Amino acid sequence: MESKPAPAWDNSRRVAHLDMDAFYASVELLRYPELKGLPVVIGAARSAGPRLRPDGTREYARLRDYAGRGVVTTSTYEARALGVFSAMGMMKAAQLAPDAIMLPVDFPVYRQYSRLFKQAVAAIAPAIEDRGIDEIYIDLSAHAEPSRELAQRLKDAVRGATGLSCSICISPNKLLSKIGSELDKPDGLTLLAMDDVPTRIWPLPARKVNGIGPKAGARLESLGILTVGDLARAAPDLLQENFGLSYARWLIAVAQGIDDRPVLTHTEPKSISRETTFERDLHVRRDRAELSGILQHLCVQLAADLQRKGYEARTIGIKLRFEDFRTVTRDVTLADAAADAAAILGAARVCLKRVVLDHRIRLLGVRAGSLDARHEPGDGPQQAGHGVQLQLC
Structure with a gap:
């Protein structure tokens, strides 16, 4: 090349x-300033929040007391110094920092x-x-x-x-x-x-470049390309042979610090989704009522998101992750674009009928795609769907 x-x-x-800086954790430290300077991990369920003692002081849960399959949302720099980072399993984090303070996530x-x-x-x-x-x-x-x-x-x-x-x-x-x-x-x-x-970027690991993911990083490492500087000095033909012409040209450009992308002050979303991971695997039959309620709630939330942002969806999809970590998605195209919860629920039911529900479920999600901007942003969520009863199949 x-x-x-x-x-x-x-x-x-x-x-x-x-x-x-450590955004979620920093917000929590504003609420609980006595935790400044301590290892704090955010990612527990709401029930793990601090409790007031009779003397008015707070009692905090410790990471060693955690039991479940949750993941770390973020951590303070003191916890990171102990090896605890975002997306790490909470149980693994508990092994590394058992005395770290544990707090629930508060997205609002x-x-x-x-x-x-x-x-x-x-x-x-x-x-x-x-x-x-x-x-x-x-x-x-x-x-x-x-x-x-x-x-x-x-x-x-x-x-x-x-x-x-x-x-x-x-x-x-x-x-x-x-x-x-x-x-x-x-x-x-x-x-x-x-x-x-050359002085500040080339010494960094190649994975520091946004767009070089785990697979590309591993392939570069197998070629002896560990740093951005190694990438800058790599033979173009070697990169093309291993990554193809388009990606190789991009790698050559970014290694030199070249990027002509504009700052986009407005972009249209391709899809909007809501999903949740359960604290325990839910059984399709024994936990039918709980699963139905969760799916209904996700659909109502998704409808509110669509209407607040001024979109209707022509495609509705579901996402299921089973206990063995197998992930299944299904979607359906609507005859008419919609943004109300009842229509989303109905479409989700159609999708669910196309899935063999033979394992416990650990994650459930609903997605709206093929979006049309047809409503004014700021409209409140329609009430349709709040009283809809949903069966999984």
């Missing part, structure tokens, strides 16, 4: 990536703080690409203020609105800013230019 010459870089472009509160920090940033720099509950990209190209002063002003605004710290990197593109926001955490302020790529 012939490597194409690098394009001339637009030095006027400035893109920031702002990432909240996290979403509230997410709105607060994004509003604070938007008041200074409104060109924002929302990347999730705790991170955003910001196009700062139109701002005349020097990068360091502007980054500090954004950090101060976030702290003033939420009491929380964030890490921010400003660079010429989204790729470098995403990597850079991790370099000086927590409470980091990082500035990167293209000239910094």
